[in-house]
Amino acid sequence: MTIRIGDRLPAATFAMLRDGVQPMTTDELFKGRKVVLFSVPGAFTPTCSERHLPGYVAHFEDFRRRGIDVACMAVNDAFVMKAWAEHRNVPEGMLMLADGNGDFAKALGLEMDASKFGMGLRSRRFALYAEDGVVKVLHVEAPGEFRVSSAEAMLSAIG
Secondary structure: OOOOOOOEOOOOEEEEEOOOEEEEEHHHHHOOOEEEEEEEOOOOOHHHHHHHHHHHHHOHHHHHHOOOEEEEEEOOOHHHHHHHHHHOOOOOOOEEEEOOOOHHHHHHOOEEEOHHHOOOEEEOOEEEEEEOOEEEEEEEOOOOOOOOOOHHHHHHHHO
16 A cells, blocks of 8 residues: 555664664654655666756755755665765755665555666655654655656645
8 A cells, every 4th residue: 555645654764874874763754853755766867866866955955944854765775875965965964865675665655666677676756745754745756757756846835
């Protein structure tokens, strides 16, 4: 079943690279906070690197002024996510989360099989806004598209 507006986000653990690989649970990320989480099919892939992540980098302070934290997720490892963050000048405070085995993507019902591209299991492209772990806005892209999960679309939807 796919996550829906009004649902509580499922429990999962991400990996982040700070003083070694460190876990971050969904409770640590979402409990008592307002968070936009956007997910990309893969770090360093064309749309993800040239359009999706840069929009959130450009609008990071717009979210912060509204009291909203921003996190990016991909089914990659923590080392790749850190390298991608450095390469794309991700601001301090934007979380780059590795869902290495796709467990969170699967729990959300938003996984995709990208085997025909040599990428295996990945996350669909989406963005969600959650308050205290409850989904308030959810934008899932149709395959091959990038429109509704952009930073601009999320800022507009959140109001």
